[in-house]
Amino acid sequence: MNIAEASLKEKTIKKYPVKELAVSGSAEDKLDILFIPDGYTKKEMKLFYKDCEKAMNSIMKAKPFNEFPNSINFRAVLAPSAESGPDFPQNGVYKNTILNSTFNTFGTERYLTTLSYHAVMDVAANSPADHIIILVNTDEYGGGGFYNFYTLAAAHNTHTPFLIQHEMGHGLTGLGDEYYTSDVAYDSFYNNTVEPWEPNLTTLVDFSTKWDTLLAPGTPVPTPVDRENCKSAGVFEGGGYSAKGIYRPACECTMKSVIYDFYCEACKAAVRRVIRFYAF
Numbered sequence: 001m002n003i004a005e006a007s008l009k010e011k012t013i014k015k016y017p018v019k020e021l022a023v024s025g026s027a028e029d030k031l032d033i034l035f036i037p038d039g040y041t042k043k044e045m046k047l048f049y050k051d052c053e054k055a056m057n058s059i060m061k062a063k064p065f066n067e068f069p070n071s072i073n074f075r076a077v078l079a080p081s082a083e084s085g086p087d088f089p090q091n092g093v094y095k096n097t098i099l100n101s102t103f104n105t106f107g108t109e110r111y112l113t114t115l116s117y118h119a120v121m122d123v124a125a126n127s128p129a130d131h132i133i134i135l136v137n138t139d140e141y142g143g144g145g146f147y148n149f150y151t152l153a154a155a156h157n158t159h160t161p162f163l164i165q166h167e168m169g170h171g172l173t174g175l176g177d178e179y180y181t182s183d184v185a186y187d188s189f190y191n192n193t194v195e196p197w198e199p200n201l202t203t204l205v206d207f208s209t210k211w212d213t214l215l216a217p218g219t220p221v222p223t224p225v226d227r228e229n230c231k232s233a234g235v236f237e238g239g240g241y242s243a244k245g246i247y248r249p250a251c252e253c254t255m256k257s258v259i260y261d262f263y264c265e266a267c268k269a270a271v272r273r274v275i276r277f278y279a280f
Contacts, residue, residue, distance in 0.1 A: 034124055036120070085097075113144035
């Protein structure tokens, strides 16, 4: 017997019901977004499905997603947890949930994530998925997004539509945070001698690869923050958790402040590129 083969074990993925929220075509030529739950018990699956509908509607009402009404499929996997709600380590609360979502990631109170990679993928394996959105059964503000993996957001907070859009910026599009004054700000998160890979941040080392084509003729680089300049795209200092040396495309944006449906022009352009990549 081949030793390598003997060490392999077959694993059967647990099957869960999959509900179609909005499917306009084959998974092969659409952007397929899959909602999966955490902290919803079997009795709360109807609540999860309603939360998925609300989340889908908030996504498709926002720019530039509303430009692609027939390019995005939405589905949901009805995978229940044993207990309701996520972990709150700072409060000594731990729940038995299917994806092990938790606040206090990296010691940050509102950073809500899951590190259970295999659990996420096992649930998602029930359906086509280009991007996973995890809805967590809590009204506490929090979320997280990891590029090319998942978006995660609290499902019942006043700012849930913003949380989903902001974290999708990270998870789906690879956008960087444009804020620089908060409890998660850093002085040297980025190396100022190289160009950040995120499409909405620049160190001006290689700005021609970023949003230079969005600038109006005569726009100063860097761009002073004033009422007139803030009306259009610019190169404003402050972003990527640093007040100096990192520049963002707009004075305000969903990637900077708690504002729903307010992607700047550079962020909208990046989202369009991703949607067109999947939906061809």
